[in-house]
Amino acid sequence: MKRSFLTLFVFTLSFFGCEKEPVFVEIEYVKFNHQLFEENVKMEELIKKASREFGATPREMLLEAGYNEEQTQQVLEKLNLYVALSKDHTVHGIAYNTKDPLGESVVASGLLYCPQNRLPKGVIFVYPILKTKGNSGTDVRFSLEALLAISGDYICMIPDGIGQGISSNQPISIIQHDNLAETGTDFYLAAREFIYNRHHYKLPKNIYLLGYSLGGSAIWSMARYLTIHKEFGIGVKDIFVGGGPYYPDLFMKNIFESRNSNYASIPFILWSLNYYENLNIDFTKIFKGKLLDEFPSLCDGHKGLKDVTSYIGTDLNDYLDEDFLQNEENQYRQLIMDALEKNSIPNDWLPEVKVHLYNCYNDLYVPSICGDKLYEYLREVNANVEYIHEDITHEKMIIRMMIDFYKHLYPDNPYNLPKLY
Numbered sequence: 001m002k003r004s005f006l007t008l009f010v011f012t013l014s015f016f017g018c019e020k021e022p023v024f025v026e027i028e029y030v031k032f033n034h035q036l037f038e039e040n041v042k043m044e045e046l047i048k049k050a051s052r053e054f055g056a057t058p059r060e061m062l063l064e065a066g067y068n069e070e071q072t073q074q075v076l077e078k079l080n081l082y083v084a085l086s087k088d089h090t091v092h093g094i095a096y097n098t099k100d101p102l103g104e105s106v107v108a109s110g111l112l113y114c115p116q117n118r119l120p121k122g123v124i125f126v127y128p129i130l131k132t133k134g135n136s137g138t139d140v141r142f143s144l145e146a147l148l149a150i151s152g153d154y155i156c157m158i159p160d161g162i163g164q165g166i167s168s169n170q171p172i173s174i175i176q177h178d179n180l181a182e183t184g185t186d187f188y189l190a191a192r193e194f195i196y197n198r199h200h201y202k203l204p205k206n207i208y209l210l211g212y213s214l215g216g217s218a219i220w221s222m223a224r225y226l227t228i229h230k231e232f233g234i235g236v237k238d239i240f241v242g243g244g245p246y247y248p249d250l251f252m253k254n255i256f257e258s259r260n261s262n263y264a265s266i267p268f269i270l271w272s273l274n275y276y277e278n279l280n281i282d283f284t285k286i287f288k289g290k291l292l293d294e295f296p297s298l299c300d301g302h303k304g305l306k307d308v309t310s311y312i313g314t315d316l317n318d319y320l321d322e323d324f325l326q327n328e329e330n331q332y333r334q335l336i337m338d339a340l341e342k343n344s345i346p347n348d349w350l351p352e353v354k355v356h357l358y359n360c361y362n363d364l365y366v367p368s369i370c371g372d373k374l375y376e377y378l379r380e381v382n383a384n385v386e387y388i389h390e391d392i393t394h395e396k397m398i399i400r401m402m403i404d405f406y407k408h409l410y411p412d413n414p415y416n417l418p419k420l421y
Contacts, residue, residue, distance in 0.1 A: 026197050031190035033107050036093035036138055036166070040116070041146075062399075088116045091146070093138040096190030100162050100170060101179040101276040109165035110187050111137040113146050113156040114195070120155045122237070123207040125188060127215035127222070128158055129398075130174065130268070132304040136164035145210075147402075154409070155195070155203070159187040161218075163272075163301065171275040172301045174268060175248045175343050179276075180218040181225035185232060206235035210405060212358070212398045213366060216244025217345065220374075224349050239351060240405045242358025243394055246370050249340040254367035256325060259316045262364040264309040266320070267291060270336065271299035277339045286332055291319035347377045355385040356408075358401045365394040 062072045092112040100106045114120065126145040128137065137143035143158045162183060163172030173179055192203045211219025220241050226234050245251040248269070255261050267287070274281045283295055290312045291298055298308050312319045324330050355378060359371030371389075378385040392400070 024200050027193060029193050029197070031096050031098070031186050032193040033095040033097050033190070035194070036095055036109060037141065038090060038092050039141065041089050041091050041113070089113050090116055091141065092194070093141065094190060094194055095166050096187055098162075098183045098186035099179070100167075101173050101176040106162065106167050106170070108160060108162055108167045108183055108187070109136075109138045110157065110159035110191075111141075111143055111146065112191050112194070113158075114199070115153045115155070118153055119201070120204075121153045122155070122204055123188075124154050124156045125184070125207050125209050125219075125222075126156065126158050127161075127180070127184060127211040127218035129212065130172070130214045130265075130305065131160075131164060133164065133168050133172070133301045135304075136160040136168075138165040139168075155191075157188060157191055159184055171272050172268070173276060174214060174272045175217065175245060175340070176272070176276055177217060177221035177343055177345050178225075181221040184218065184222040185225060185229075185234065188234060189232070205233060206237045208237050208240070208405075208409075210240040210401075211244065212241070212401060213243045213394070214245065216241045217246045217248075218244075220244060220246055221345050223351065224345060227349055227352060236351075236353050238354050238356065238408065240356045240358075240401055240408075242371070242388075242397060242401050243360070243363060243366050244370065245366050246374050247344045249337055249344055250369050250373065251367055252337065252340055254369055255316070259325065260314050261316060262309070262314050263305050264312055264314070264319075265305060265365075266316070267299040267308065267312075268301060268305070271296060271301075273336060273339050273343075277342075279335055279339060281332055281335070286321050286324050287319060288321055289319045350381050351378070351383050351385075353384070355383060356388070356401075356404065357385055358388045358397050360394055360397050361389065361391040363394050363397075 059072055059076060062076070063069075090113070092114065093109060094112055095107050095109045098106060098108050126143075128143055128145055131137075137158050137160050139160075145158050146156055160166070161173060162176075162179065163170045173183075188203075188207070195201055195203060209219050209223050211217075219239070223236060223239050223241075226232065226236055252266070252269075255266065270281065270283075270286070273279060274283075284292065287295055297303065298312065316325060324333050327333065357371065357375055357378070359368055359375070361368060363371075375385065375387050375389075388397075388400070388404070390397070390400075
């Protein structure tokens with residue numbers, strides 16, 4: 001009798017004293033649509049793909065970025081060791097529900113890199129540079145920006161953008177900043193649903209934001225959007241941004257004045273603006289020469305910016321109408337400038353975290369006036385901003401920014417890279 005009572009007593013204590021494992025309840029998908037693919041990736045594979053995309057070896061890229069031979073050798077030795085120690089990740093291509101700049105429902109896509117068999121340290125959200133149609137992240141199952149995630153135990157999110165990936169049947173949304181912010185946020189929300197249901201893991205609230213060039217203005221718009229819209233519950237840690245056309249009207253005006261563009265982005269911008277702003281432009285009144293002869297194949301994103309530039313040249317006089325270039329009263333010029341100003345990112349908010357802002361003295365791709373004006377605004381509102389303003393090229397600055405971001409994530413890493421001096 002005593003034995004039976006003791007057994008019952010111990011059982012009762014164990015029942016009430018131990019917590020039961022909570023039963024996992026799958027959440028309803030709202031933003032997540034479906035998975036496109038899933039595969040394992042290694043650091044070594046990504047470096048090889050990055051070299052092919054750049055058209056240069058890691059050594060050549062480091063030398064181009066400003067490292068001398070001795071520094072380059074030091075970096076390569078550390079890189080080889082880090083590659084050997086790196087862990088595997090899984091890349092998911094996912095489709096998600098969002099809206100295009102016209103407010104129409106659309107299914108977009110993006111890449112989601114996750115560390116395998118270990119908890120992530122955080123989330124890095126990157127808006128990529130402009131890609132050619134058919135060559136976006138989910139198209140080729142790779143994005144250069146993924147190196148930021150694979151370098152450590154972080155989840156990395158890289159959206160394709162409207163007009164790329166699964167939504168490539170539409171024109172590319174290039175400077176529609178409000179929409180870029182909304183679609184980026186929708187991608188994060190879709191990834192949060194997917195990871196929770198798939199891995200039973202809740203994403204951390206605060207995320208890193210990073211973007212350069214056209215990706216820079218997109219990420220800056222998203223930073224503003226998340227600061228204003230607290231209801232999404234997405235906080236921001238640090239913002240790394242550079243080389244972006246945050247004020248596209250200033251960008252275009254500066255290029256018109258110089259009549260030179262080392263990156264023939266104007267055809268792409270005007271094609272996108274015409275569609276998403278319903279401008280009804282008669283392009284025979286704006287384009288000429290090779291650009292008009294092969295319209296719209298040189299504008300719609302099926303050919304890369306470098307290819308288009310090498311074909312039509314860097315002199316605007318060769319492919320834009322003279323009256324459009326010089327006459328500020330030209331009806332199409334006024335129409336376009338108004339649309340560009342409408343898509344400038346408003347200076348009506350104060351970042352709550354540190355901003356790492358990168359800008360070149362004489363940027364041949366995106367006029368430096370855009371970065372200068374943004375820095376002036378941030379100083380006026382007493383934002384926490386570090387301005388990296390140097391006399392290097394647009395291409396070198398993006399490598400500098402990515403290295404600085406890596407050092408920011410891993411300040412005590414024994415395999416850290418040497419300073420770029």
